[in-house]
Amino acid sequence: MELRGRIVHPGFGGGRVLALARPISFWGGVDPATGAVTDPRHPQHGVGLGGRILAMERTIGSSSSSAVMLELLRNRVAPAGIVVGRPDAILVLGILVAEELGYDTIPVVQVDPGVIPNLAAANGRRATIGEGTIRVE
Amino acid sequence: MHTLPHANRFPAPATIPSAVATSHPLHLTPFERGILAGDLGPATQLALRIVVRMGKILGARELVPVASSHIDGCLYHGDGGVEFAERLVALGGRVRVPATLNVGALDLLNPARVRASDRRRRMALRLMRAYEALGCAPTWTCAPYQAGHRPAAGEDVAWGESNAVAFANSVLGARTNRYGDFMDICCALAGRAPRTGLHLEEERHATVVVDTGAIARELRGRDVFYPVLGSWLGLAAGERVAAVTGLPATATEDQLKAMGAAAASSGSVGLFHVEGVTPEAPDLETALGGKAPQEVIALAPEALRHVRDRLSTTAAGKIDAVAVGSPHFSMSEFARLEALLDRHLGDERPARRRSSDPHSPDRSSPGAPLAVPFYICTGRSEYRRLKAAGRLRRLEEAGAKIVVDTCVVVTPILPPTDGVLMTNSGKFAHYTPANTGYGVVYGSLEDCVRSAMRGRVTREERLWS
Numbered sequence: 001m002e003l004r005g006r007i008v009h010p011g012f013g014g015g016r017v018l019a020l021a022r023p024i025s026f027w028g029g030v031d032p033a034t035g036a037v038t039d040p041r042h043p044q045h046g047v048g049l050g051g052r053i054l055a056m057e058r059t060i061g062s063s064s065s066s067a068v069m070l071e072l073l074r075n076r077v078a079p080a081g082i083v084v085g086r087p088d089a090i091l092v093l094g095i096l097v098a099e100e101l102g103y104d105t106i107p108v109v110q111v112d113p114g115v116i117p118n119l120a121a122a123n124g125r126r127a128t129i130g131e132g133t134i135r136v137e
Numbered sequence: 138m139h140t141l142p143h144a145n146r147f148p149a150p151a152t153i154p155s156a157v158a159t160s161h162p163l164h165l166t167p168f169e170r171g172i173l174a175g176d177l178g179p180a181t182q183l184a185l186r187i188v189v190r191m192g193k194i195l196g197a198r199e200l201v202p203v204a205s206s207h208i209d210g211c212l213y214h215g216d217g218g219v220e221f222a223e224r225l226v227a228l229g230g231r232v233r234v235p236a237t238l239n240v241g242a243l244d245l246l247n248p249a250r251v252r253a254s255d256r257r258r259r260m261a262l263r264l265m266r267a268y269e270a271l272g273c274a275p276t277w278t279c280a281p282y283q284a285g286h287r288p289a290a291g292e293d294v295a296w297g298e299s300n301a302v303a304f305a306n307s308v309l310g311a312r313t314n315r316y317g318d319f320m321d322i323c324c325a326l327a328g329r330a331p332r333t334g335l336h337l338e339e340e341r342h343a344t345v346v347v348d349t350g351a352i353a354r355e356l357r358g359r360d361v362f363y364p365v366l367g368s369w370l371g372l373a374a375g376e377r378v379a380a381v382t383g384l385p386a387t388a389t390e391d392q393l394k395a396m397g398a399a400a401a402s403s404g405s406v407g408l409f410h411v412e413g414v415t416p417e418a419p420d421l422e423t424a425l426g427g428k429a430p431q432e433v434i435a436l437a438p439e440a441l442r443h444v445r446d447r448l449s450t451t452a453a454g455k456i457d458a459v460a461v462g463s464p465h466f467s468m469s470e471f472a473r474l475e476a477l478l479d480r481h482l483g484d485e486r487p488a489r490r491r492s493s494d495p496h497s498p499d500r501s502s503p504g505a506p507l508a509v510p511f512y513i514c515t516g517r518s519e520y521r522r523l524k525a526a527g528r529l530r531r532l533e534e535a536g537a538k539i540v541v542d543t544c545v546v547v548t549p550i551l552p553p554t555d556g557v558l559m560t561n562s563g564k565f566a567h568y569t570p571a572n573t574g575y576g577v578v579y580g581s582l583e584d585c586v587r588s589a590m591r592g593r594v595t596r597e598e599r600l601w602s
Contacts, residue, residue, distance in 0.1 A: 008194060028571055032215050039571075060405075063297065063317020064214060070319075071215035089194055090317070096187050097221055097319045 001122065001136040003115055005083065009095050011107035013081030014128040017136065018052035019120035020044065025061020026068040026091065035077030053127045053134070054079035055119035058086040069094025073103045081106050081129035085113035109134060163192050163331075164199045172327065180230030184326035191320060192331030201293045201332040203313075206236040206325035207281045207305075209297030210318040211268040212547055213242040213261035221319065222267035225326065233328035236273040237281040239298045241265045242548040245277070246517060246541045252549040261548075271322065277542035278516030280394065280465040282309065285518070290416050293336055295324030299407075300464045300564065303397030306408035308390060310416035312336050315407045335408055341417060342426030343380035343410050346433045347373070350383040352441060356600050358385050360392055361581035364563025366436075367396035369444040371404025373434060380410040380424035388414050391470055398464050399563025442601055448566040448579035452594065456578060457556030459507075459589045460545045462514030463564040468522060470582075474513070475528065477586045478535050482506045507536035508592035510552070511585075514544035536589075546572045559588050 021043045024030065029039035035050035049072070059065060069091045072078035082091060092108055099105045107129045119127075119136070127136040165173070172185045192200060210218065242261040244250040253261065269275050276284050279298050282305065288294045290310030296302050297316045305311045314334040316324060324330045334340055347370065349357060356362045370379060388411060400406035410418035418424035446452070461474070513532070520541045523529050532539065545551055546568040551558065558575040560566055561582045569577040580588065580596045587595040 027214075063299075063315055063320075064209070064212070065317075066320070067210070067214040067218050067318040070217040070221070074215070074217040074220075087194070087196075089191060092194055093187070093191060093317075093319055096190055098217070100183055100187065101217070101220055101224065103217075 001118065003111055003118070003134040005109035005111035005132050005134065007132040008084070008088065008108040008110050009092050009105065011081070011105055012128070012130040013053065013106050014126065015051045015053050015080035017119055017122045017125055017127050018047065018049065018054050018079070019116070019123045020054065020056040023056060023058050023060040026059070026065035027062040029061065030068055030072070032068045032071030033075055033077070035072055035075075048077070049079045050077040052079050053081045053083065053129060055083040055116055056085070057113055057116050058084060059088050059090055063090055065090045066094040066097070070097050073098040073105065078106055082108045083116070083119060083129070083134055084108065084110050085116045086110070161198055163189060163197055165189070169200060169329065178229050180225050180228035181233070181326055183225070183228065184230070184323040185329060187319070187323045188327050188329055188331065192333070195331050195333045197331035197333045199332050200329040201336050202328055203234055203295040203324055203330050204292045205234050205286065205288055205294045206232065206321055207239060207286065207294075207296040207298060207301050208236055208268060208273055208321045208325060209239040209316075210322050211238050211241050211265050211273075213257070213264050214318070216260060218318065219260055219264045219267065222264055222271070222322070225322065226267050226270045230271050230326050232272040232322075232325040234325055235286070236325040237276040237278070237284065237286045238265075238268055238273045239277070239301070240279050240543045240547060241277055242543060244540055244542050246520065250538070250540055250550055251543065252553070268322070271326070273325070276516060276518065278465050278518065279463070279544070280467065280516060283465065283467050283519065284516050293330070295321060295330045297321035299401035300394065300398035302407050303401045303409070304394050306335055307397055307410065307415050308393050312341070313407075315405065339426065341378065341408060342428065343378045343424045344431045345374055345377050345379040346421065346425070346430045347379050347381045348383055348433065348435045349381060351435060352383070352438055353600070357383065358387070359581070359600065360395070361561070361584075361600070363392040363396040364399040364561070364566070364579070365441055365445045365448065367399030368403045368448060368563045368567070369436065369441055370396070370409065371400040371402060371406050372444065374400070374404055374406055374409070376405035376407065378408050378410070379406075380412060380418055380421055380430075382412045382421060384411050384414060386413050389469075391467055394464050395563065399567070402564045402567040445579065445601060448563060448577070450570055450576040451557055451578060455557065455593055456509055456559045456588055457554060457575070458510045458512065458551055459559045459585045460512040460514065460551075460565055461561050461582065461585060462512070462540070463544055463546065463560075463562040465544070466513050466515040466519060468519055471519065471523060471528070473582060474586070475531065477583055478532075481586055481590060482535060507589045509589050511535075511537045511589045512540050512545050512550065513537050514540045517541050551575060559585050559594065561585050
């Protein structure tokens with residue numbers, strides 16, 4: 001499967017697909033030290049985001065999620081790439097700051113919201129992001 | 138182009154990466170292009186680079202000069218945030234507009250109030266000092282509008298902290314998006330923000346109308362109504378702009394701040410209008426910008442009651458602490474609390490019976506009038522005014538613990554138990570379970586005082602039945 005999207009943040013990344021069953025606020029929902037989902041009400045509570053191609057319809061919650069994104073990159077437990085169905089400015093801000101600080105960053109691609117379920121069906125399969133294209137093996 | 142000799146030590150990318158292929162370019166003025174080239178030094182350059190890249194992602198056509206900033210990024214979340222702030226300091230960064238600072242993770246006036254490891258304390262303090270070094274005013278409050286920072290109606294500003302954003306937009310009529318960590322300081326250093334969202338006149342018009350006429354008139358006039366209304370609004374409106382009708386013209390600033398804080402906790406509300414009360418809603422038609430609303434909601438008493446119930450995780454029984462002051466307690470709220478203490482502490486001293494409870498860590502001192510710790514979170518501006526007026530002692534003798542510069546849900550202050558906290562704040566009610574592990578009970582300020590005296594939930598239910 002190959003999907004094209006809008007480049008929100010450029011770059012290349014590869015890993016297994018992790019499609020979020022429900023939106024999540026990174027602040028209060030993801031441990032900045034480990035990358036694990038910590039929100040006990042989230043269906044994927046305990047799952048690690050590190051190294052995954054994270055697919056989600058949208059981000060929700062606090063704008064402090066930018067700070068959590070920066071910490072994930074700093075601690076090298078960030079996703080390998082992010083695919084969103086709606087424009088996201090909060091996570092990307094954390095990535096832009098990380099880039100200014102010289103950390104390795106990750107690509108963010110925005111796709112049509114209708115495409116996200118296709119990625120959910122590919123949950124766990126290997127995928128790569130590059131130049132705005134998502135390839136699922 | 139690089140006019141400053143040190144600019145080359147921190148070379149900028151040769152071109153700003155085109156993050157998103159927007160359909161239209163982001164136009165920059167010659168002055169702004171000069172900043173990007175390093176004319177005002179490397180920190181301003183870095184800050185504007187981020188503002189521009191975010192502007193492109195958000196689809197802005199241009200930047201807007203901002204008159205002030207309120208900065209939320211000074212709360213410690215991890216070492217990356219400290220590194221960023223210290224990088225800006227090392228690059229010689231100074232804010233180009235007046236900027237106030239939101240709460241940090243420490244009570245600087247009473248450090249023992251916060252439990253933290255030495256390392257966490259050190260890093261949190263480094264972060265706070267870095268923001269001061271950037272020229273921000275050390276206000277350390279989530280209610281800068283009570284500390285003299287009040288932008289004018291129609292003024293573009295770049296504010297962070299969700300309640301402060303809602304207040305600046307709704308109550309003051311200033312114009313800001315919900316800027317958070319990093320973006321707030323970048324806007325303050327650059328003096329610019331992307332001209333999108335709530336900076337645009339047409340985006341400020343209400344698209345939802347909420348009619349509160351079916352709610353009992355007496356309830357609509359009471360403080361305890363507003364956090365519940367706000368909490369309901371956040372769930373119903375999400376990030377849409379609502380115009381609320383049917384509220385009394387006497388609605389106070391304290392009531393509106395409580396409403397906005399709750400709405401910005403349960404939803405992403407950055408602006409709401411109250412017909413006949415807030416500056417952009419002299420009448421409903423103006424609030425709607427002359428357009429028809431997308432949705433009109435008649436608020437039902439049952440829906441409000443449901444939200445009121447959901448603000449509590451438990452409704453009866455023993456409580457372990459009370460916390461008020463989210464947003465930070467105002468001088469008028471202190472006056473109301475003092476009047477309640479005078480009224481209730483005169484006739485009842487049950488704490489003497491409870492002071493020996495062995496299962497209650499950090500109880501008030503034996504003989505103190507309140508049976509459980511009563512935390513009042515406020516800004517140092519209010520704290521100093523209380524102190525100067527000789528009003529602190531009376532509160533402390535009653536058993537109140539004043540928390541300054543921070544608050545009980547952003548940093549460990551409450552005794553480490555899995556107890557129950559009572560509050561009159563919709564925002565505290567929202568964040569307490571996840572951030573502190575405490576259960577929570579929502580009630581009025583008077584409910585909080587009476588419950589604190591008994592150590593058990595005591596609420597006036599009549600208004601809600």
